[in-house]
Amino acid sequence: MDDQPQASRHVPIAGVIGWPIAHSRSPILHGHWLKRYGIAGHYIPVPVAPEDLAEVLRAMPRMGFVGANVTIPHKESVLALADVVTDRAALIGAANTLIFRPDGKIHADNTDGYGFIANIRQHQPDWVPDLGPAAVIGAGGAARAVVASLLESGVTELRITNRTRIRAEQIRSEFGAKVVVYDWAEAGNMLDGAMTVVNATSMGMEGKPALRIPLDALAPGTLATDLVYTPLMTPFLEEAQARGCHIVDGLGMLLHQAAPGFERWFGRRPEVDDELRRAVLA
Incomplete structure (x- = not known):
């Protein structure tokens, strides 16, 4: 019988998808918050070629992902693949934040x-x-x-x-x-x-x-x-x-746009302060 605590079985994973993605500062940013608040979670860069986007998006929730940030060149494409699109994402014509809901639906928002x-x-x-x-x-x-x-x-x-x-x-x-x-x-x-x-x-x-x-x-x-x-x-x-x-x-826009996604994925509203700025700039 498996007596492993329930909490340790479901460590939330989020990430940033783009092509290329190695330059992204989002893993540093979210990693800083995860460490600061002692949250058991992971945030990783996920390189996704345009032709693989639909397949990867459908697989991510099954792999334990609770959500993802989206960057170039996928910010427009994900709208057509999402099940729910917020009014502001529809108006802007792009999404930068995805939430993978427990029912398997993909929720797309724009926090830019x-x-x-x-x-x-x-x-x-x-x-x-x-x-x-x-x-x-x-x-x-x-x-x-x-x-x-x-x-x-x-x-x-x-x-x-x-x-x-x-x-x-x-x-x-x-x-x-x-x-x-x-x-x-x-x-x-x-x-x-x-x-x-x-x-x-x-x-x-x-x-x-x-x-x-x-x-x-x-x-x-x-x-x-x-x-x-x-x-x-x-x-x-x-x-x-x-x-x-x-x-x-312009750095603060990057930091602040990340906060709503982090809160949805990891359950805590993070602070945007000088300590975070220094971590991301370093």
Whole structure:
């Protein structure tokens, strides 16, 4: 007869799926929390080629997985494979957090927008969303999450520009009349009067092209934030700070977006603090 305690038979496993996945900092992040709170659980990187995604997703719950984070290139594809999709994931058109329910159903959510706003609130608690227009540079998946969260926070006008204008136009058609599209050539003008400015592109990241947009129109007191966190202090944030803007780096978005998933998988709401930042940066 097996007299092993029930609790030790079901150690929850979560992970992050992507292709490639070796670069992900999520295992460090969740591993830090598991150790800090003394939780018996595991969080591992799971490399999944696009052609294997459906098969792997169906197998993971049977292997003891309680959920997973999702990164490039699977964030859109998982929506079609999920049994339940939250309204915000459907609106954004991507999921970054999966919960494998006891009944075998896959629940898909998107916590990127939550992470974006929580990062701002933590580092600039006096930020007022409706103080003036918001300006978003970029129209990819991350930008869609930012747009959704800014509008939900109460921004009354949201300006957006993208190198491929049609992607910005698509965001306007889906998110409504508060969204105003600017040509890429007019990106500098878009910042005039904006009180919240977001770089939601990968430009300025290590190994990527620089963000070549004139920032002359940035006013002192504007909130400037970058989704890039390698480097932490991007050229965009450096110039914004020099112009008297309040700046928020992109690392906190990564940390905060992870918290809701961790709570669902491991049963504890984790803290996002300086100790966590140091662990992930190390």
